[in-house]
Amino acid sequence: MATIEHAEHPTSTGLPSTKLAMWLFLASDCLLFGALISSYVLYRGASLVGPYPNDVFDIPYTSVSSFVLLASSLTMVLALNAIQRGDHGRTRVWLLATALLGMTFIGGQVYEFTVFHDEGLSLTTNLFGTTFYVLTGFHGTHVAVGILMLLTLLSFSLAGRLPQERAEAVELVGLYWHFVDIVWIVIFTVVYLIPTGSGPA
Amino acid sequence: MADATTETRAPEEAAPPARTAHGRHPGPREYIRIAMILAVVTAAEVAIYYIEWVQEQGLLIPLLFLFSLIKFSLVVLWFMHLRFDSRTYARFFLMGLAGAVTLYLIVLLTFRTFAN
Numbered sequence: 640m641a642t643i644e645h646a647e648h649p650t651s652t653g654l655p656s657t658k659l660a661m662w663l664f665l666a667s668d669c670l671l672f673g674a675l676i677s678s679y680v681l682y683r684g685a686s687l688v689g690p691y692p693n694d695v696f697d698i699p700y701t702s703v704s705s706f707v708l709l710a711s712s713l714t715m716v717l718a719l720n721a722i723q724r725g726d727h728g729r730t731r732v733w734l735l736a737t738a739l740l741g742m743t744f745i746g747g748q749v750y751e752f753t754v755f756h757d758e759g760l761s762l763t764t765n766l767f768g769t770t771f772y773v774l775t776g777f778h779g780t781h782v783a784v785g786i787l788m789l790l791t792l793l794s795f796s797l798a799g800r801l802p803q804e805r806a807e808a809v810e811l812v813g814l815y816w817h818f819v820d821i822v823w824i825v826i827f828t829v830v831y832l833i834p835t836g837s838g839p840a
Numbered sequence: 841m842a843d844a845t846t847e848t849r850a851p852e853e854a855a856p857p858a859r860t861a862h863g864r865h866p867g868p869r870e871y872i873r874i875a876m877i878l879a880v881v882t883a884a885e886v887a888i889y890y891i892e893w894v895q896e897q898g899l900l901i902p903l904l905f906l907f908s909l910i911k912f913s914l915v916v917l918w919f920m921h922l923r924f925d926s927r928t929y930a931r932f933f934l935m936g937l938a939g940a941v942t943l944y945l946i947v948l949l950t951f952r953t954f955a956n
Contacts, residue, residue: 652928654928654929659928662932663932665933665936666932666935666937666939668936669937669939669940670936670939673939673940673941673943673944676944677943677948680944681947699886702882702886709875709878712878712919713871713872715919716871716918716919717868719865720868723865813919813920814920817915817916817920825908825912827885828907828908832885832886832904833900833904834900
């Protein structure tokens, strides 16, 4: 079977356009999450009926989820390092590990949402419920999209369509994945750890 | 003859830092060191949440923001390679971040959040 070499095309900036486009996309995504986090902070403590954050949050549980997502950032950079060295076996292992850690995080979020719903917090219960579910739901959607991208890379690699020369594809997915991680770093602090009152303001 | 030290080491440890068209990226050891720092800072974040003295002194929120900033910077600079890649990428990202912070301040000022 013939293999196709993808040579980098020269660009006016001297930088790969795909990577530049990814950074531009991430910059625009900052605005999206900036708006969602602003809404959450704006309506913090403004709910007139419960449940309130302190009634439902389980910090030890969410801390474990945070560790899982941080660990997935490590496996992602190890996957990138492996493909840059032409070690396809390790690339596949680390890509799969990253996807599995992402799935664990998403599974944890689904469980958390289920528990909150059982405790009476839905999207329409109060301002806290609306802003919390929209913010963390958007983040979870980003993680899910990232998992799809990782599994696509893994399938390409298994099919022999991800040679060392295409390491930039792994780097681009990695940039997206780390961005999802840094958004969670902010959400974990602003939403979960900064204390709020347990009743209406 | 191959270097005996290199042969006995695990492949990940023996791996040299990856070199890309736009600079040197760190090796696995450095990545693991950064991940360990991230884990320790996260543990510290959660720990101070439970220390009442920190809350009583009004230190909780400043410390949480400081820890968050450290984690954010480590991921962006090392894992996303902004420390090693072209500064053009950093400018693009900072543009987005500045936009997000501006948007955040405009929203809070519009709704007079700071007046309360």
